[in-house]
Amino acid sequence: MATLDIKKYPDEVLKNKAELVNDLSGDLQKLIDDMIETMYNFNGVGLAAPQVGVLKRLIVIDTSARQENQSLIVLINPEIINSEGEILSEEGCLSLPGFITRLKRNERVFVKGLDRKGNPVEIEATGLLARALQHEIDHLDGILIIDRISPLKRELFRRKYLKTKK
Template identity: 55%
Template sequence: MILEVKTFPDKVLRIKAEPVDSIDESITELLDNMVETMHARSGVGLAAPQVGISKRLIVIDTSAGENEGMLLRVINPEIISAEGEQVGEEGCLSIPGEYEPVRRAEKVTVKAMDENGKPYTMEAEGFLARAFQHEIDHLDGVLFIDRLPSYKKDTLKKTIKRRIADGDYVVTGTK
């Protein structure tokens, strides 16, 4: 089932998500729905808060649905190390139509659980590392615009306000 994606400035996007204590059918179904929603929106990642669920769940598919083997369903992810630096353009399903260059680590090590509850550690580099950082930020109530220099952040917020006033940007939830 395709879920509604919450858009900035919806308050759920600013709440630190709760850890998943147990994996049951509702969690695996939510992960399935998140994958379907991400693919329907041509995204490469989606965090549970973006669909209004304040749980530490993310899905990532850097192949954008082209390679089933690239699909990751991640529970309680945590970055345990980061190194290097990259700058690349980012967008977000919760801030549609806006893209900006964001500075991130080039390589990260992530500790998490899979959908069967099995713990694992994974190293990611480049675009996958960027996707992990972006989605884990969502779990902490951080948006990519928060990583921008203040003048760019202010300009982008004004652009979004103008798009809202013009009806070009749909706001979900509450401030």
């Protein structure tokens, strides 16, 4: 296993839509293992393949440190099939280090996809897991948390962030 480089804003790969995974071969299994190690090494609760430069519909999530009765989740080709309610909460992102904002997300989500062996999986989630699923699936569609804030806040963030990168 290896720790992968996390792509940071404004890397273009983060704005692209990921492709469906059709091959569950050894290359994908190695990517899954590397993504899990990377997520843990950076103390994240989730990681999407585009965040490590791979435009595939693959996410890993582990909210167990902050939410009871949870464990590591690997989802291939995940999609939200239904959602309910609304909740406002703080959110950060490994691709936007140091940036935290309050975002509205659905309170409950129903997600389907495949596990790492290709078996169908359905997840009903609330709390942090629901937020993490929505966040990581956003990455698969080229959406960052800054795309979900007001244009004024986004412009202030962009100026401040890019100024610190110079």
